[in-house]
Amino acid sequence: MRPFVYERPEDEAGALATMVRPNAAFLAGGTNLVDLMKLGVSAPDILVDVSGLPYRDVEELPEGGLRVGALVANSDLAAHSAVQAAYPAVSQALLAGASGQLRNRATVGGNLLQRTRCRYFQDVAKPCNKRAPGTGCAARDGEHHDLAILGASPQCIATNPSDLAVALSIMDASVHYAGPHGAAAVSVHDLFRRPGERPDRDTNLPRGALITAVVLPELPIAATSVYRKVRDRASFAFAAGSVAAAVEVRDGVVRDVRLAWGAVAHLPWRAWAAERALRGAPATVDSFARAADEELSAARPLRDNAYKVPLLRNLTVEVLREMTS
Known part of the structure; x- marks a missing residue:
């Protein structure tokens, strides 16, 4: 693992200001990013630890629905009574992912931003357009047992690994974030991208954006x-x-x-x-x-x-x- 600078900002403004610096990355639970750093896939110069920011509440909204802080642990959200009653697929999806130990550490925001588990993306000795644009897609002629059958491109056949994102898709959830131009929100349907010509980009979030919450609208069918x-x-x-x-x-x-x-x-x-x-x-x-x-x-x-x-x-x-x- 390469040396890096570790910073722990006290507030959202400090976190966003630090991310302006080159090659910085947010760190929350670390259950995906730290693995990628160990593999050499990700090599940030600055880790911006946001785990102390106040995004750990699940709030019932006056108009109905829930606002889930981005730092709520996956295990806590899965066990929340309002989620189990009104959005059971969300709870089931979270419990289907990883292990109990990882769910205790992993966060809602990080879950949505986790990167593909394609073996060629994780192997720096192999060509991968997602990891290194323009190098090729070794998966197409290699082992692609677990990879995409829909919406892929000649550049990439990787799959999104998030169980939670699939459940949120049928809820028409929105993802709220703070960015260099202020606060904004995007539908979960518009958060993620097809690979197209730029498989290195997983989402449509602006650079340096920090997910702050996920909002589940009131939805009786859910x-x-x-x-x-x-x-x-x-x-x-x-x-x-x-x-x-x-x-x-x-x-x-x-x-x-x-x-x-x-x-x-x-x-x-x-x-x-x-x-x-x-x-x-x-x-x-x-x-x-x-x-x-x-x-x-x-x-x-x-x-x-x-x-x-x-x-x-x-x-x-x-x-x-x-x-x-």
Whole structure:
């Protein structure tokens, strides 16, 4: 690990001022950044420790919904009674990630900003456009069992590793941040980027921006939400595929539905086409399968990850079947 300067600002203004300096990085729980530093993937000259800033509360908003501070620990948010009651998929997604020890340390803001676990991104001896733009994508002809089938580009087939982001996608959550030009917010749908020509950029946040909170709007359908994750082992493993879902059925007809998939793209994949196909359709296995097929028609699997197409189809059908039985 390269030498670096460690600073612990007393307030938000101090944190933002420090980030103006070249090659600085925010540090909160450190469960991803420190690993990347050990691997040589990330080599900041300055670590700006924001763990002492006042972003650790979960607040019920007057107009409904929740404001979750960016430094709330994943384990604390998963156990929060208001989250379990009104947004159960969020709690389930958090509990599906990492281990108990890591969830105690990892933060909500850091969870959203964690970087891909693609083995070529993490191996500095291999070419990777995400780590070193213009060097190529070794994953395309290499081992890509866990990588993207949707929304990828010739430059990158990495997947977003966050379980939480998938659940937040169906909640229409917004991410609030402080930046060089003041406070702002962005929908979780607009936070993340497809790789395109710039796979080195994971999000649309301005440089030096500091996530301060995530806001979950009041959303009655979210109270029925579910997060289901498929992985190679029972715990402490990233997803091979996952589904976040919420559905409202009346008189046997799907009146509203929200679907998002994880581990299939550079970002949490909101299944808009499947949702359109399901609204107004009978709440049947055949309808669920047709909707999943509609969404998966855009999939472009490679040699080793074509299994994700039937996996996501079957997982979506089974989750919706269970929710509507």
